[in-house]
Amino acid sequence: MTDANCIFCRIATGDIPCAKIYEDDNVLAFLDLAPVHPGHTLVIPKDHYKDMLEVPAELGTAVFAALQKVAGAVMKATSAQGFNVMQNNGLAAGQTMFHIHWHIIPRFDDDGLEMWAQGKYPDAAAMQEMAASVASYL
Ligand code: AMP
Ligand code: ZN
Secondary structure (H helix, E strand, O other), X not given: OOOOXXXXXXXXXXXXXXXXXXXXXXXXXXXXXXXXXXXXXEEEEOOOOOOOOOOOHHHHHHHHHHHHXXXXXXXXXXXXXXXXXXXXXXXXHOOOOOOOOEEEEEEOOOOOOOOOOOOOOOOHXXXXXXXXXXXXXX
């Protein structure tokens, strides 16, 4: 399934060029053109799915295997001390390309990047209530 209007689909079909790192039958990995750090890589399924709620769970094995393989290579190529795997869903979460993708972002000691600030629940009951609410939709 390919969407002719989707840039990542067109990268997957070779219609639009990319700095390719890895591909197999199901997934493709290529450099993000606006890297957080050089080596910042995107892993996509070749088929078009918008986000985590659309992508079939069966594809997870292929994606996970590619993430492991490519992240190890990114670490070696950049001499990174760590990496983040990020995946944004929806505009509110910062998704700008609506073909699901996972970011592999190499990280370095004291690179100054800060993740979001975390808060807390008012009390343990509120936390349990939230857990029960989420679980009720499974
Ligand atoms: P997100 O904000 O999670 O949707 O991330 C989309 C990412 O795709 C951004 O980091 C962009 O820099 C990257 N991007 C957009 N177009 C291209 C492209 N043609 N080739 C490589 N990376 C791209
Ligand atoms: Zn697509």
